Amino acid sequence: MEKILIVDDEEDIRTMIADKLAGEGYRVEMASNGLEALKVAKATSPDLVVLDLMMPERDGIAACKDLRADPLTQKTPIIMLTALDATDQKITGLEVGADDYMTKPFSLKELSLRIQSILRRTTDIAGSSDVKVGPFHLDKNNLRVKISDEDIDLTSTEFKLLLSLIEPLGEPKERGDLLQKVWGYSNLSQTRTLDTHIKRLRAKLGKYGACIETVRSVGYLFNENAPVADDENSTD
Numbered sequence: 001m002e003k004i005l006i007v008d009d010e011e012d013i014r015t016m017i018a019d020k021l022a023g024e025g026y027r028v029e030m031a032s033n034g035l036e037a038l039k040v041a042k043a044t045s046p047d048l049v050v051l052d053l054m055m056p057e058r059d060g061i062a063a064c065k066d067l068r069a070d071p072l073t074q075k076t077p078i079i080m081l082t083a084l085d086a087t088d089q090k091i092t093g094l095e096v097g098a099d100d101y102m103t104k105p106f107s108l109k110e111l112s113l114r115i116q117s118i119l120r121r122t123t124d125i126a127g128s129s130d131v132k133v134g135p136f137h138l139d140k141n142n143l144r145v146k147i148s149d150e151d152i153d154l155t156s157t158e159f160k161l162l163l164s165l166i167e168p169l170g171e172p173k174e175r176g177d178l179l180q181k182v183w184g185y186s187n188l189s190q191t192r193t194l195d196t197h198i199k200r201l202r203a204k205l206g207k208y209g210a211c212i213e214t215v216r217s218v219g220y221l222f223n224e225n226a227p228v229a230d231d232e233n234s235t236d
Contacts, residue, residue: 002119003027005046007037007063008081009055017050020108021115034058038066041073048077048115051098053089061092068097068155075143075155077118081106094196099157100183101193117184121160133166134224135208147208157182158201165212165222175219 004026008014011032018028029044031037035058041049049067053060060080067073080098082090090101100114131138135148143159145152154162164181165173179185179194198220202209207228213221 001025001027002047003029003044004115005029005031005037005041005044005049007031007034007049007055007060008052009033010052013052017108017111020112024112026115034060034063034066037063038070038073041067041076042070045072046076048079048118049073050079050081050111050115052081053093054083061089061096064093064096064098074153077121077156079111079114079118091192091196094193095200097155097200099155113184118157121156121182131163131166133169133222134211136166136211136224138163138166147205152204154201154204158197158204161197161201162222165220169222169224172215172221173219178219 004021006014006017006021006028007030008017009032014030014032018030022028029040029046031040033055037049037051037058051060051063051067055063058066064078064080067076067078077099078097080090080093080101082093082101082103090103093101099118102111102114129139129141131140137146137149138159139145140163143154143156145154145159145162160182161178164178175191175194176188179188179191183193185193198212202212205211210226210228211223213223213226215221
């Protein structure tokens with residue numbers, strides 16, 4: 001039974017989401033602000049966090065940073081809830097570590113489907129448990145990545161994205177295919193989510209971020225033979 005932490009300062013929204021998810025068999029924890037969110041997350045180890053952006057005391061951006069900075073929650077998937085006109089904040093939320101976002105007002109059914117899609121990422125990675133490409137070593141069982149024996153801290157979404165770029169090796173991956181495989185999206189309306197995650201993934205790979213090449217009008221290609229950038233000029 002997966003555990004979901006719902007963080008929102010509006011009690012009616014927290015209760016509405018909690019009732020929906022509890023009715024689907026999830027265990028639900030709740031917090032009313034960003035400060036409380038980290039305490040509850042550390043105490044209960046949720047499998048996913050639904051995090052509102054606009055909250056008093058400590059907003060969703062700061063709370064997301066807190067969750068990503070703590071070893072206990074740095075890999076926990078986060079869905080951020082944003083206002084309709086908060087475009088810049090949506091991008092910031094993705095850049096600081098959110099896995100996905102939904103715009104208020106939102107459909108409870110769609111939220112449930114997004115949660116299901118994200119939670120499946122840790123269980124639907126098929127094939128050999130280890131993938132080795134050049135200096136990259138991906139451990140599918142533990143969702144861990146090493147480059148030249150150095151651990152790279154990736155969220156479950158970032159791991160799935162990197163794996164989807166690599167397999168099958170040498171083939172360009174279309175945007176729509178990546179959005180479907182990693183996030184479960186059926187159209188290209190969420191390209192900002194993909195592009196922001198690519199940017200974040202390149203930054204985490206450091207000088208090896210150059211291995212993720214942009215293919216104009218198509219999507220992205222993982223090229224293990226790409227020239228490695230100098231440390232001070234690594235891809236961001």
